[in-house]
Amino acid sequence: MTLPLFAVYGASGCGRGVMPLARAQLQHQGISPTQLVFVDDHPEALEVNGQRVLRYAEFLQIEASARHAVLAIADGAVREKLAVRCAADGVQPWTVAASNVVTMDDVALGEGAVLSPFVTLTSNIRIGRHFHANLYSYVEHDCVIGNYVTFAPSVKCNGNVTIEDHAYIGAGAVIKQGKPGQPLVIGRGAVVGMGAVVTRDVPAGATVVGNPAKPFLKD
Ligand code: UDP
Numbered sequence: 616m617t618l619p620l621f622a623v624y625g626a627s628g629c630g631r632g633v634m635p636l637a638r639a640q641l642q643h644q645g646i647s648p649t650q651l652v653f654v655d656d657h658p659e660a661l662e663v664n665g666q667r668v669l670r671y672a673e674f675l676q677i678e679a680s681a682r683h684a685v686l687a688i689a690d691g692a693v694r695e696k697l698a699v700r701c702a703a704d705g706v707q708p709w710t711v712a713a714s715n716v717v718t719m720d721d722v723a724l725g726e727g728a729v730l731s732p733f734v735t736l737t738s739n740i741r742i743g744r745h746f747h748a749n750l751y752s753y754v755e756h757d758c759v760i761g762n763y764v765t766f767a768p769s770v771k772c773n774g775n776v777t778i779e780d781h782a783y784i785g786a787g788a789v790i791k792q793g794k795p796g797q798p799l800v801i802g803r804g805a806v807v808g809m810g811a812v813v814t815r816d817v818p819a820g821a822t823v824v825g826n827p828a829k830p831f832l833k834d
Contacts, residue, residue: 618650620679621709623687624671624697626653626663629747630687633729634666637685637711654684675704683709686727686745691763691781694745698727708744725762743780755792767809775799779819785809788828 621641623634630653638648653668661668674682684706686694698708708727717735718724724736725744735753736742742754743762750768754760758772761780766772770784773792781804784790790813793799801807802819812826822831 617678617680619646619681619683620674620677621646621651622654622669622674622682622684622706623651623666623711624654624684624701625686625688626655626658626660626668627688629689630655631664632731632749633685633687633711634664636713636729636731637709638666639714640711643714671700675706682706685709685711685729687711687729689747689765689767689783691745691747691765691783694727695763695781698745731768737774749786757795757798759798761803776801779803779805783807785811788813791815 623630623637638651641651653663653666654671654674655668656671658668684701686697688694710728712730713732715732716730720738722736722740724742727745729747731750733751734748737756739757740754742760745763746760747765749766752766752770754772755774757775759777761778763781764778765783767786769787771789773790775793775795775798776790777798778801782801784807787810788807791799799816801817804820805817806822807813808824811824811828814827817823823829824831
């Protein structure tokens, strides 16, 4: 009998944090860890933490009833590139979530997410494709999050915040809540530095740091 095959795409830091979650999730569904592999375009070893590492072409060649991949790479632009490649080859987006993630009412989560341990998504939230919420991050009520958005660990995203596609929010950043009908907006591709306290809108493409967060000026 041909079985489905599951992949954690990316065998570096991010992928090694996602693999145990993926393994546990499959185990819960009664799926053997032998059906789970790392995929990496530049593999450094044949095996990482006991799990096989395949090149993408090898992953496609193995006989399988279906292929699923979670894109475990923090760079959202790389995730988008790989999502396009996977879709073209019939590899299905796979969401991996830790068993202790808390999801409250009316949360629409797009395909291919990674929700790390201790993540909380409260109520009435919209989230796009291939979202990463790393350890201890939360998303509060009425937030709207775009595609390929990345939260490093411990991001505190308060209510009524809109985050556009490809934004990257650094570890420990705090985003002040917006108002109903007047959200605080973090623009497309913006970068919020580690520990920043965001109190007002961040323009698309900007990098902000500090408390209160201000544009980062390179010298
Ligand atoms: N990678 C890949 N295909 C790509 C880009 C990256 O397979 O198009 C792999 C890369 O070889 C590396 C991992 O993804 O193993 C990214 O690792 P990195 O440490 O740069 O990022 P992180 O794991 O922190 O997201």
